Amino acid sequence: MSSRSAINQHGTVLLVQLRYNYRVYPDTAQREALSRSFGCARVVFNDGLHLRQQAREAGEKYLSDGELSRRLITEAKATEERAWLGEVSSVVLQQALADLNTAYRNFFASLTGKRKGRKVAPPRFRSRKDNRQAIRFTKNSRFRVLDNGRLRLPKIGDLDVRWSRTLPADPSSVAIIKDAAGRYFASFVVQTAEDETLPEADSEVGIDLGLTHFAVMSDGTKVAAPKFLRRAARKLKRLQQDLSRKQRGSQNRKKAVVKVARAHARVADTRRDWQHKLSTRIIRENQAVYVEDLCVVGLGRTRLAKSVHDAGWASFTGMLEYKAARYGRTFARVDRFFPSTRMCSACGRINENMALDIRAWDCPCGAAHDRDVNAAINVKAAGQADFNDRGAQARPGLVPAPRGEAVTHPDVACSTRSVEGISVL
Ligand SMILES: [Zn+2]
Secondary structure (H helix, E strand, O other): OEEEEEEOOOOOEEEEEEEEEEEEEOOHHHHHHHHHHHHHHHHHHHHHHHHHHHHHHOOOOOOOHHHHHHHHHHHHHOOOOOHHHHHOOHHHHHHHHHHHHHHHHHHHHHHOOOOOOOOOOOOOOOOOOOOOEEEEEEHHHOOEEOOOOOEEEOOOEEEEEEOOOOOOOOEEEEEEEEOOOOOEEEEEEEEEOOOOOOOOOOEEEEEEOOOOOOEEEOOOOEEOOOHHHHHHHHHHHHHHHHHHHOOOOOHHHHHHHHHHHHHHHHHHHHHHHHHHHHHHHHHHHEEEEEEEOOOHHHHHOOOOHHHHHHHOHHHHHHHHHHHHHHOOOEEEEEOOOOOOOOEOOOOOOEOOOOOOOOOEEEOOOOOEEEHHHHHHHHHHHHHHHHHHHHHHHHOOOEOOOOOOOOOOOOOOOOOOOOOOOOOOO
């Protein structure tokens, strides 16, 4: 479950958007209809991106959303090359353009500095080879959950849904997602005005995201990635090696690709579950949570790549962020250039560069430090100082819904969020 919440400066929750995901099992005809819809949404998205890029290169003004919709949906359907757009729900096509607009808005906001945090990449073309395909239906498409528990989607049919928990309210939209392992999910957005603010907690915590442990807390707690997760990751690695030995275009290679995708999905699921439990616990126990702002993709280019990506810090800190907003806690990232490791948390002295293998050190002031715990204490102190400086301003006005929790764009330094506007599992 994920959330997007608007909080005013008094800390009152105005509106909370919750996301509920369920596995769905389309039959053959429905899978074909879905694949058609994914394809049409992709084409409209790409046409829109293409038109806007052309307009920019020609020095023309930015095409309005209405103009784009008229040309790429209404008028396009009347042409021979795009007549097939009429075979899918027009809401799906409108939503594809809405995704494009969101991607542009985020990109511009990031360029002008209105959007804080990591840089957002410009929208990029979607491909049929993308790991995830997604379409979205809003209220006015008249999608419906039937009395028999099936989900009725226009021009798709009545889908079989595994209701792993009940929807708390009427959903305002539903996205249908197909992941790399070929599984389908329905992701409902439900809006509630429910105030979920937790009673105030006494403690605050700083977290150091390290390589020897997944996370080390300022109170001395060290959290290692669980064994079952490491085992699953090892198995995935083996399957990937198998795959690399298969001949291109061969039947065996195709089979190996599916195996890798399945194992990958399993690792991602397991890791997500584990991270959800951990982040919920940290948010419940602490009034404020501070983490170091890591440029995960940047780090990922170095020799540490493998362990960094396996660790999945970006998705984890994303969870902390939206859960903090949802439960009325403080969450802040501390500047990643701040020397958290080398600074003595007792006297403030900054010591010389430290090799990665030094796990404990003594400061001339007499303090004995565990490397990671010392760093976490520094992160906490820096976060508290930052937060007090900014005061009430530091409260997030709008917290981005966590999207693509494990998705990274290797081509764009420091962008760890999907910019296409579709929030995925
Ligand atoms: Zn010291």
